[in-house]
Amino acid sequence: MRSAAENQQRFIKYAKLVLYTIFIVILAGSIVRTTHSGMGCPDWPHCFGRWIPPLNAGQLPPDFEKYLKKQDIDHTFNAFHTWIEYLNRMLTVLLGIFIVLLNFMAWKIYRKTRPAIFIWALSLFVLVGFEAWVGKVVVNSNLGVLLITAHMIPALIIAGVCVYMIHLVHGKPFIINKPLKWLTWLAFVLVFIQILIGTEVRAEVDHVSKALRYTARETWLSQVGDALHIHELFAWVASLSCIFVVGKSFNHKETQKIGLLVLISLVAELFLGLIMTQMQMPAFAQPLHLLFSSIIIVALFSLLLRARIS
Structure with a gap:
């Protein structure tokens, strides 16, 4: 037994x-x-x-x-x-x-x-x-x-x-300091908002691609409205908050692995975002872009669950 x-x-x-x-x-x-x-x-x-x-x-x-x-x-x-x-x-x-x-x-x-x-x-x-x-x-x-x-x-x-x-x-929850807890909350909310904006961008891309019968892929993003520009600008705000979380998480042995996961996923996410905007939205980048954004928000949620103000 x-x-x-x-x-x-x-x-x-x-x-x-x-x-x-x-x-x-x-x-x-x-x-x-x-x-x-x-x-x-x-x-x-x-x-x-x-x-x-x-x-x-x-x-x-x-x-x-x-x-x-x-x-x-x-x-x-x-x-x-x-x-x-x-x-x-x-x-x-x-x-x-x-x-x-x-x-x-x-x-x-x-x-x-x-x-x-x-x-x-x-x-x-x-x-x-x-x-x-x-x-x-x-x-x-x-x-x-x-x-x-x-x-x-x-x-x-x-x-x-x-x-x-x-x-x-x-x-048992891990004991971390108050700044990390509230920075994690801020990053979680900002990343969630960024995902919502991203879904709006994706919805507009879907409308454009369907209207073009899924041809002329290189023109899809150019026909998307202001949501794309908001998504690009807000990405840096959300990313900055995640970077602060990563920096604070490295100060605690119990949270270093999650911080490293957030950092790796964030770098991949930004890189894939640049690929999509600069290389006419190649098909391989879209699924990975969604995957890494999902990993980031789930990792931040995990960090929140482990947090306790010392």
């Missing part, structure tokens, strides 16, 4: 696996959006009426026309788009399986001694179910721009809940 300490470490490791999978799902979802593969499977939960999608046009069902007419690009079968979207769905299913197993572990280990941990694990299951439902609504709406953005928000909440569970199991 495992000791309480062994069970704790086992649960934390598995919760971290769930957290890493969440980031992979966020990345996969962004790749779907960047490659315009969202309607690669025009129905949900099936794909062209099948559980396993076709590999070529010859495998389409007899009534395939009713599926293709839902698409917003060229109304033809594209195996690349279909399988990009299908793999994204499979990763979400995998995340759901991991969360079910995490619920089982929480029930087995903590249902009697720390029921709050099991309740939070159960909330993850509910949130993933909600995320799947939002995905169905997105498909039914033929990729409504606002709904696509809303599809990302539950994923960040799921990541936050997962981090909170790890914090609960870990136990």
Whole structure:
């Protein structure tokens, strides 16, 4: 029989696996959006009426026309788009399986001694179910721009809940000084606002790209309104706040790793932002840009949970 300490470490490791999978799902979802593969499977939960999608046009069902007419690009079968979207769905299913197993572990280990941990694990299951439902609504709406953005928000909440569970199991908060605590709060709020502005930029890019039938990619950003300029300027404000947090976090051994993660993600985020604005928004940069912004805000949330005024 495992000791309480062994069970704790086992649960934390598995919760971290769930957290890493969440980031992979966020990345996969962004790749779907960047490659315009969202309607690669025009129905949900099936794909062209099948559980396993076709590999070529010859495998389409007899009534395939009713599926293709839902698409917003060229109304033809594209195996690349279909399988990009299908793999994204499979990763979400995998995340759901991991969360079910995490619920089982929480029930087995903590249902009697720390029921709050099991309740939070159960909330993850509910949130993933909600995320799947939002995905169905997105498909039914033929990729409504606002709904696509809303599809990302539950994923960040799921990541936050997962981090909170790890914090609960870990136990004691780290003792840090008052300036770091309030600087972290400031950075968290500013990064969150920056993400919201970024979603507005992405929504405008989606409108432009769809109007151009996903051609002339190099002109998309030039047709975006003031939101892009606000996003670029505010990026430096949010980045400066993160840099102050990183500097303060390096003064404490317990927070150095999170500070380093924020710093690496911030440098990558700024570099990718410059690539997108200076190199006509290459497709590879968009998913990574979203991934690193997600890592930054989740890392800041983790730092807040560990903070206590000394």
